[in-house]
Amino acid sequence: MHKDDITPILDTHEDTDHVFLNEKNEATFLCKNCGNGVTRDLSRLLHTQAAIRVKCKCKCGNVFRVLVERRRNCRKIVNLLGMCHYLSDSGQPQKRLIKVLDISPTGLQFSINDMPRFNVGDKVFADFRLDDRNYTEIKVKGAIKRMRSKKVGLEFISIERPKVLTLYLSN
């Protein structure tokens, strides 16, 4: 694939596809003709627009148009107590008190008092109560994305009450 397989277009004909940018300003384009997907960093195309239209040229020859949207920035700063569950190196279940610092539709960040015994890439469970009217308990499974001092970034794999969480994040 070449750098020019994704080119911006200016007209506003009906778009066939929507994709969202991730946190790194990357988007994944999937060719419906051959099923080939490519992920491209679109930083160079980003200015101030909320969305950009691009033309994708797949290696199979198919050319298709995509509307790329920024995910609404709904990372919500919170202060919620919870628990993180994981397995020790020897496979024993462990749990640690955590403080959830922020939540987005795709993940959360928490702080932990003592240095956790898990590593980037590990899968852990976390549960915490929202400060909504019902103090709804949310349980998530996630993968550790980053660890900086005692702050841990978790990317969701599954969420037990996704609708409640979506509503909470939109308020």
Ligand SMILES: [Zn+2]
């Ligand atoms: Zn293709």
